Amino acid sequence: xxxxxxxxxxxELSPSSAxxxxxxxxxxxxxxxxxxxRYRFAGPHAKDLSLPFIRxxxxxxxxxxxxxxxxxxxxxxxxxxxxxxxxxxxxLKLNRQHSGRGLLFRITNDMDFSERGxxxxxxxxxxxxxxxxxxxxxxxxxxxxxxxxxxxxxxSLDELNTLxxxxxxxxxx
Numbered sequence: 359x360x361x362x363x364x365x366x367x368x369x370e371l372s373p374s375s376a377x378x379x380x381x382x383x384x385x386x387x388x389x390x391x392x393x394x395x396r397y398r399f400a401g402p403h404a405k406d407l408s409l410p411f412i413r414x415x416x417x418x419x420x421x422x423x424x425x426x427x428x429x430x431x432x433x434x435x436x437x438x439x440x441x442x443x444x445x446x447x448x449x450l451k452l453n454r455q456h457s458g459r460g461l462l463f464r465i466t467n468d469m470d471f472s473e474r475g476x477x478x479x480x481x482x483x484x485x486x487x488x489x490x491x492x493x494x495x496x497x498x499x500x501x502x503x504x505x506x507x508x509x510x511x512x513x514s515l516d517e518l519n520t521l522x523x524x525x526x527x528x529x530x531x
Contacts, residue, residue, distance in 0.1 A: 409449060411442050412465075423461075424468040426480055435476035439483030447491050462488075 407413065411426045426442065429435035446465070450457050469481055 409442075409445055411445075422468050423465040424470075426477070429476045429480060432476060432479050435480040436483040439480040440487040442480075443484045443487035443491070447488070 407421055412421050412423050413425045415422045415425065427438060429438055446462070450461075470477070471481070
């Protein structure tokens with residue numbers, strides 16, 4: 359069972375039927391988009407499964423992070439890839455505390471890059487749209503300062519972890 363693609367950001371991400379007919383006579387339009395997707399969760403596990411391309415499959419104890427809907431043609435595959443990237447971005451935007459925890463790594467780990475055809479186009483549009491969003495976000499950040507701050511942050515976490523593992527000495531008194 360494939361999950362239907364939920365709407366993203368309350369805007370229409372697919373072209374109108376008139377545009378679709380003008381450009382692609384045989385392309386099937388994507389389903390109309392409804393209200394804005396809300397990705398706010400108490401725990402980290404529920405958020406993953408709410409994305410339309412992540413689901414549990416039989417024989418696996420953890421979710422499969424790339425189970426996209428089947429696209430009928432190239433145009434629909436590209437549109438779905440962009441929508442999936444927008445869903446991921448919306449989830450991370452609303453749950454900033456979950457950023458940098460390996461979700462994108464798990465998604466790419468479950469993608470089959472040897473596949474050809476529509477699935478490959480879907481993956482390509484997924485990453486292309488994420489690159490566009492990354493470019494928009496990086497315009498607002500001083501990268502040298504930010505990466506330096508992240509380095510200091512991770513070094514301090516390592517130091518904190520080391521200090522917590524050292525056994526305490528008792529004072530003689």
